[in-house]
Amino acid sequence: MIVIFSNSTDEHALTVAQKLKKNHNEDSLILDLSKITKSYANALYTNDIQPEYWFEFAKNKSLNLNDVKAFWWRRPQPLKLLPQITKSSHQEFALSEWSTALNGIWESTDALWVNDIGNDSRAEHKPNQLKVAQEVGLLIPDTLITNNPSRAIEFSEKHNSDVIFKSFLATEQEWRETRPLRQEFLKAIDSVRFAPVIFQQYVKDSHDLRITIIGDRIFAAETEPSKKYEFDWRMAEISWKQHSLPSDVSNALLKMMRRMGLEYGAIDMKLTARNEYYFLEINTAGQFLFSEIEAHLPISDALAAKLASGVKT
DSSP states (O other), X not given: OEEEESOTTOHHHHHHHHHHHHHHOOOEEEEOGGGHHHHOEEEEEOOSSOOEEEEEOSTTOEEEGGGOOEEEOSSOOOOOOXXXXXXXXXXXXXXXXXXXXXXXXXXXXXXXXXXXXXXXXXXXXXXXXXXXXXHTTOBOOOEEEESOHHHHHHHHHXXXXXXXXXXXXXXXXXXXXXXXXXHHHHTTGGGGGGSOEEEEEOOXXXXXXXXXXXXXXXXXXXXXXXXXXXXXXGGSOOOOEEOOOOHHHHHHHHHHHHHHTOSEEEEEEEEETTOOEEEEEXXXXXXXXXXXXXXXXXXXXXXXXXXHHTOOO
16 A cells, blocks of 8 residues: 545646556555545554554544555645634644654654655755755755845846846745846845745756656756746746766755655756756755657656555655
8 A cells, every 4th residue: 555645636636546456556645634524534553562553534434544555645736624723722732742643653664765855855955955965066056045135135236137046945926036136126126034035046058957866766858948948847848858867966966865864856957068067956845747758758667666665765
């Protein structure tokens, strides 16, 4: 049994679940944590030999977590409490109890995690990503993280206004693409004081790379710069093709994955006309179907095989 933390409409989760059944005869469960307080009950039974962790579902169905070979921490949904809990202090208490109970159960399992929850959370922090990338020998753009408007203006002047800015972690409600620090944004630069912003030197005349790593397997794809929107490939209609990474870059990326304790990562890089590879960021729940389909990369097959193996890298 493989457990996938996501929701029932997640195309990536559904694709891997199908591959698990078809290629490895492995059953899977897409576990939506937003419904867990309403639809499921969890229980911990202990005995003198081995503790047993259960999820009990409706219609007399249940899941023994000791039977789970691997967990995919794909896109866990936020917990939602039952509507009967209306008092704010009671809501805080209930959420704390649910989180503590569930985290304790996850940490007590011996199965493969893709990715380990603690490592996954730490790896999402962009300042740490940049630090580790430099330590393993990867190039990164000149970067400033600040909520000081004056520092941001100085940084822009230093790089002759060839600067982009982006958020630390986008949300569905407040999603932000990577944008150039043009004059209209400089006019509103004082708003930076309300929250830190990531500013980076723009890597010009470059190809975008999307590199998906599963265990020790690397799947790299590249695209031409978009004339429609060159600062963020997610904002343009582009096509992808396979890319062959040089061994020093591949080795550095694998070293970074091991340093961060990750089994899965979707990495964005830039390749300049001078054949320089710049690391931008790593996403522990990054999408991969677009590069799999267009560049003919067997990423979902590799992920299903990794989960079915139950073996840590």
